[in-house]
Amino acid sequence: VQLVESGGGLVQPGKSLKLSCSASGFTFSSYGMHWIRQAPGKGLDWVAYISSSSGTVYADAVKGRFTISRDNAKNTLYLQLNSLKSEDTAIYYCARSGAPTYYFDYWGQGVMVTVSS
């Protein structure tokens, strides 16, 4: 199992960014997937989940601003980040969902998103 994130960077408050997570080594379409973030030097916060059938769930802190999606043909998970705030600054990890409940059995290496003017 391999998960590789990309798309991070420095962005101004109020702007948008789209993260990608390329998956390999397993049948991507059969698994739910998550995004989890970690502010510098801080703990872990779950961000969003998408089921194998593309049902979605979001943390309250990002609801209405972030959108999780997937392209099973490309084995890729996405996170669209809109209306970014300084408090969204973090390392963003994609992770595979351990079935059938919400734990994370494989993680990517993470991608840094910095929101600053």
Place this chain on the structure above:
Amino acid sequence: DIQMTQSPASLSASLGETVTIECLASEDIYSNLAWYQQKPGKSPQLLIYDASSLQDGVPSRFSGSESGTQYSLEINSLQSEDAATYFCQQHHDYPTFGGGTKLELK
């Protein structure tokens, strides 16, 4: 949201010792508890899920247990590679994590 209170925030132990890290859930999570290990600059790795099930490839010196809403991670015979930060996470509801325990080896 279900709150996870993890303790201690840090601890120091010697090679070969046994340490215990605890997490208290704010309500019943029905054994839906995972433990992760995170080394500096790395992503977290799953150690235990469902409170006591060992993830494939994880050494047997790691074990998990529960008593009511209190969950524990025990690491026996500490090795140098066990120096890391450990997080608990409930997976009964939308996921929430404990604050982490930084384990240092003396």
